[in-house]
Amino acid sequence: MISKRANQIGESPTFKVAARAKAMKAEGIDVVDLSLGEPDFPTPENVKAAGIKAIQENFTKYTESGGMPALKKAVADRIKEDYGLTYGLKEIIVSAGAKSSLFHLIQALVDEGEEVIIPAPFWVTYPHLVTLAKGKSVIVPTKEENGFVLTAEELKAHISPATKAFLLNSPSNPTGATYSRAQLEALADVIRKVDIYVIADDIYNKLVFDSFPCVSFSQLGEDIRKKTIIVNGVSKSYSMTGWRIGYAAGPADVINGMDKIQSHTTSNPTSISQRAAIEALAGPQVELARMVAEFQRRRDFCLMKLRAAPRLSCFKPQGAFYLFPNVRSYYGLEFNGAPIRNSTEMAYYLLNEARVAIVPGEAFGADDHIRLSYATSMENLEKGMDRITAALARLSSRPAMGSSTS
Ligand SMILES: Cc1ncc(COP(=O)(O)O)c(C=O)c1O
Known part of the structure; x- marks a missing residue:
C-alpha cells in the first residue's frame, strides 16, 4: 500500500x-x-548553442549541488538589472526548475502544522507542496472585481500565530493578474508588523504587457527583502520548460537549508542546462x-x-x-x-x-x-x-x- x-x-x-x-x-x-x-x-538559438557546446566540451558531470557559481552569478546579475537588488552567491540556489526550488523552499521553511497563506485562484501545485511539508494551506479567495488582487485587509484577516509564510504569485497563473506597486506596498505594510516570510513567485515577471511596470515584492525596501524569497527560472521567459532550471534568492540561512535538502533529493540541476541558462540570463534578450x-x-x-x-x-x-x-x-x-x-x-x-x-x-x-x-x-x-x-x-x-x- x-x-x-x-x-x-x-x-x-x-x-x-x-x-x-x-x-x-x-x-x-x-x-x-x-x-x-x-x-x-x-528555445532561442544562442541558448541551444550553449547547451550543445556544453555537451561537446564534456561538461556532463556533477556540479555543486546548489548550482554552479557562474550560473549563480548570472542570476545575481539578472536580479540586479531587473530589480536593482544585490544578492551574494550564498543567497542564491539553482534547482531543477522553479517547482523544485519551491518544493525545497517549503520543506526548508515549514514545520508540521504551520500555515502558508495562498491567495486563490492559485497555481495548482502550491497547496500540494505545503501538504508534503505537513503544513496547512490557508486559501484566501480574491475578488474578480478587485482584479484578483489580495487586499491588505484580506491578508491581515488570515494571519495567525501559526502563519509561516505568505505565497504571492505576480503575474499570476491562472489569472494573469499583476500587482501594482501601490497594491504591493499595502501588503508590505501588513508584512512589516509580523514575523513571517514572503515567497515571491516571480516566474512570469518578464511576461508583462502594455508597458505595465512589474514590481517584485522583494523591491519594497531592505526590511521586506530580508523576509522575502524570490523564486524564478528560465522556463517561461526563455521558453525553456524542458531544460528544468529554476532558482531562488533570499536570506542565506534559508538558502542554505534548501541546499542541504536539495543535495539529498535532486543533487545539482543538469550541468548542460545550467550552461544554457547562463546564456539565457546573461545573453541577448531580443x-x-x-x-x-x-x-x-x-x-x-x-x-x-x-x-x-x-x-x-x-x-x-x-x-x-x-x-x-x-x-x-x-x-x-x-x-x-x-x-x-x-x-x-x-x-x-x-x-x-x-x-x-x-x-x-x-x-x-x-x-x-x-x-x-x-x-x-x-x-x-x-x-x-x-x-x-x-x-x-x-x-x-x-x-x-x-x-x-x-
Ligand atoms: C506560477 C508558477 N510557478 C512555478 C512554475 C514552475 O516552473 P518550472 O517549469 O520552472 O518548474 C510554474 C509552471 O507552470 C508556474 O505556473
Whole structure:
C-alpha cells in the first residue's frame, strides 16, 4: 500500500484534461489544445548553442549541488538589472526548475502544522507542496472585481500565530493578474508588523504587457527583502520548460537549508542546462521582447473574441499567458439534455463538443472560471475562440416543467 502522503496528492487536473486531449489527438481528432502552460516558441538559438557546446566540451558531470557559481552569478546579475537588488552567491540556489526550488523552499521553511497563506485562484501545485511539508494551506479567495488582487485587509484577516509564510504569485497563473506597486506596498505594510516570510513567485515577471511596470515584492525596501524569497527560472521567459532550471534568492540561512535538502533529493540541476541558462540570463534578450509582443497581440485577440460571447465576462490580465473567463452564467444551461453545472463539466463539454482543451477553474480554487492558455499559434487561437463561442451559444435553458411543445 502506498503512503498516506502519496494518497493525499491528487493528479494534477491540468494534466488530466491535457492527457484526454492528447488521447483524442492520437485517435486523429482535431483538438485545439489551450490547456498547457508553456510558451510555444522554440528555445532561442544562442541558448541551444550553449547547451550543445556544453555537451561537446564534456561538461556532463556533477556540479555543486546548489548550482554552479557562474550560473549563480548570472542570476545575481539578472536580479540586479531587473530589480536593482544585490544578492551574494550564498543567497542564491539553482534547482531543477522553479517547482523544485519551491518544493525545497517549503520543506526548508515549514514545520508540521504551520500555515502558508495562498491567495486563490492559485497555481495548482502550491497547496500540494505545503501538504508534503505537513503544513496547512490557508486559501484566501480574491475578488474578480478587485482584479484578483489580495487586499491588505484580506491578508491581515488570515494571519495567525501559526502563519509561516505568505505565497504571492505576480503575474499570476491562472489569472494573469499583476500587482501594482501601490497594491504591493499595502501588503508590505501588513508584512512589516509580523514575523513571517514572503515567497515571491516571480516566474512570469518578464511576461508583462502594455508597458505595465512589474514590481517584485522583494523591491519594497531592505526590511521586506530580508523576509522575502524570490523564486524564478528560465522556463517561461526563455521558453525553456524542458531544460528544468529554476532558482531562488533570499536570506542565506534559508538558502542554505534548501541546499542541504536539495543535495539529498535532486543533487545539482543538469550541468548542460545550467550552461544554457547562463546564456539565457546573461545573453541577448531580443527573443524575449519578441515573445512578449506576440503574447500581447494574442491576449488582445482572444479577449476581443471571448467578450463577444453574451454571457461570458473576462478580466484583462497584464501578464503571463492565460485568460481566466468567468463562465458561471452558463451553469444550469444544458446540451442534449445534459446540464453544465460546474467548471469541470464545462471543460469536458468544450473538449467533447467543441474539440478545445481548457482547464477547469476548480483546479485553481475558482469554480466559476475556466483557464485558457494563449501560448499557441494565432491559427489555433482563431479556431479555438470560434469553437468555444459557437459551443457556448449551443447551450440552452432546460424547458420549463409542464410546458407544452405544441
Ligand atoms: C506560477 C508558477 N510557478 C512555478 C512554475 C514552475 O516552473 P518550472 O517549469 O520552472 O518548474 C510554474 C509552471 O507552470 C508556474 O505556473
